Amino acid sequence: MGREADGVSAEMLEAADRRVCLPMYGFNDSYNLSVATAMVLHHLFLCCPEARGDLPPERRRALRAEWYSRLARTDAQRAQFLARLDDPPPPFADVRRPDEHRTAWVPPKIARKEQEQAASLAEQRQALREDGEAGGA
Structure with missing residues (x-):
């Protein structure tokens, strides 16, 4: 992988066994370097699962303890x-907090205003319904 600004150095190109092209579709002009690297690694691991390596169980456990x-x-x-x-x-299992914790936080003052506005709108709708029913009777 090269730098985002100017790509791979001439020395890296000479040392490479193969060049890889990532096709782009739509309106993009280029991929972010981290995105391109992730795409290449993902494809590599799909094509060659043994390239993933194998950590000793005690090292895996230590990394898990740190990340957990x-x-x-x-x-x-x-x-x-x-x-x-x-x-x-299993991989990609969701170990994050439950969904109710993933909502956006709204300051109490704003939440109170939103509730008051919703109540006011409900009252206005009800009054319009009652006026409509009285006019039709």
């Missing part, structure tokens, strides 16, 4: 994660 501790937001969550050190979830 970083991912946890509470002591209870940390305990839950660390209980899975020897029985990790």
Whole structure:
């Protein structure tokens, strides 16, 4: 992989066994270097699973312990994660917080205003319905 600004150096090109082209579709002009690297590595691991390497079990466990501790937001969550050190979830399993914690935070003052506006609109709708029913009777 080369730099985003000017690509791969001449020495790297000479040492390379093969050049790879990533096709682009749509309106993009180029890929971000990290995106391009991820795409190449993903394809490499699909074509050649043995290229993934193999960490010794004790190193895998140590890395898991470190990352599970970083991912946890509470002591209870940390305990839950660390209980899975020897029985990790399958790849791409969602170990994040539950969905109710993924919503945007709204300051209480703004939330109160939104509730008041919603109540006012509901009252206005009800009044319009009542006026419509009274006019039609």
